[in-house]
Amino acid sequence: MELANRVKTLTPSSTLAITAKAKELKAAGHDVIGLAAGEPDFNTPEHILDAATKAMHEGFTKYTPAGGTVDLKKAIIKKMKQDQGLDYDADQVIVTTGAKHALYTLFQVLLNPGDEVIVPTPYWVSYPEQIKLAEGQPIFVDAVEENEFKLTPEQLENAITPNTKAVIINSPSNPTGVMYSKEELQAIGEVCVQHDIVIVSDEIYEKLIYTELPHVSMAEISPELKEQTVIINGVSKSHSMTGWRIGYAIGNKQIIKAMTSLASHSTSNPTSIAQYAASAAYNNSQEQVDVMREAFKDRLEKLYTWITDIPGVECVKPKGAFYLFPNVSEAVKLNGFDNVDEWIKALLEEEKVALVPGSGFGSPNNVRLSYAISLDQLEEAAKRIKRFVINHQ
Incomplete structure (x- = not known):
């Protein structure tokens, strides 16, 4: 069946692709740390959940x-x-x-x-x-x-x-x-x-x-x-x-x-x-927004230090959102890979850390790391990435 021309040039989301691969490895029993998430890891605040429940029971459906x-x-x-x-x-x-x-x-x-x-x-x-x-x-x-x-x-x-x-x-x-x-x-x-x-x-x-x-x-x-x-x-x-x-x-x-x-x-x-x-x-109250922001700020400070300590990795320090976008081109060269995408695939296979390739964002020398996961997982992920880079030198 012939599809419409408008969809033939669409590029699949690199974020979803790497997330799917990470889920596949997890399902196979591997300890995968996913740094691809584009969403906060906090639940929706309770008063918002209550408002939805009230709306349902009052017939706003x-x-x-x-x-x-x-x-x-x-x-x-x-x-x-x-x-x-x-x-x-x-x-x-x-x-x-x-x-x-x-x-x-x-x-x-x-x-x-x-x-x-x-x-x-x-x-x-x-x-x-x-x-x-x-x-x-x-x-x-x-x-x-x-x-x-x-x-x-x-x-x-x-x-x-x-x-x-x-x-x-x-x-x-x-x-x-x-x-x-x-x-x-x-x-x-x-x-x-x-x-x-x-x-x-x-x-x-x-x-x-x-x-x-x-x-x-x-x-x-x-x-x-x-x-x-x-x-x-x-x-x-x-x-x-x-x-x-x-x-x-x-x-x-x-x-x-x-x-x-x-x-x-x-x-x-x-x-x-x-x-x-x-x-x-x-x-209503914005208290939980402030709590989440402070948690992300703490994660940013720590993860930025851990990531920029890895050989061949440089990073512009973010001021917002919940991503780092480090340049890993030197690390890729140190490790003998042809490009960042291959380096990411090997990292996922060997160390079970999922990053998003910068090529999907128009920047092939970079990777995106989300810090919308716990500090413990972020620290472990940084250790694994550093170990991978050092072992492949």
Whole structure:
């Protein structure tokens, strides 16, 4: 059977592939430590679980408006005012089946065949695939390690063509954990305003920051940038609610209206119970968010020390999210492997440590390590990686 052309060029997720291999080894009885996870290892806070239970028992199990419940939209609007000082109306918000679905729907309504979206490298694995599914063209710009993997205004300017429709800014970043300062965002934003480019601001990790530098949304810098920016966010990372699948997009009314119309024909609406749970996440205590952040911060400090002590491994220290993205190219050479992907496969087979190859993020010299597991496991994983590198010298 002949499949549609749009799916023939899709690249399988490298994260899911390595996770599947690790699960296969675990099922065979091996002691595998997986550092591929893209989700917090904490359970959803109790008061959020209680809100979902209450919603079920009170009969909130029916269809909701395609763009999300009134209560959740109000909670999101309140959150944006409290956190960023930004004012939005309900028709500037769409609730989606996860932040990934918000991005997918945005590209579907924004892009025509041949439209270009500037994607800084390294990138989250789904950005280019979603752009291609919308018949757009991802334009990769190498945000170099020497600049902490951050796009510069000059790089952006040089990448713009008459077909450029949008640019993606992800801060804090997956996979690098780096953040843009207000000044850096403003400089990039000025280029976008000058060329009338939509800014897709992926802020899903905004609550997981481990520095005095605050999270800044592109939309809060100026009224012009607010109009130009579509914010993507959700409760998956901030409140450990990955499986609940609640994300959202905020921005231009025309864009949000189109996204809502499309969603009405694709998903009908996000799960009703999950929306009530998400409302509770934003409207009630944020204590568990703070507890989780502190735990991640402690893990980051320790894991960074352990990983950078390994011969041939260098790493830009992250400021947010829950990933390290070390450059292991020297270690790969020391160990006699042709490339990072082969090195990772051998590491998994010999030491039973699962990493994600940077090639899936557009950075073939790097690997992604998630520290969303216990400190004991992180320490053991670092010991195994170091042993592997030393033994293969």
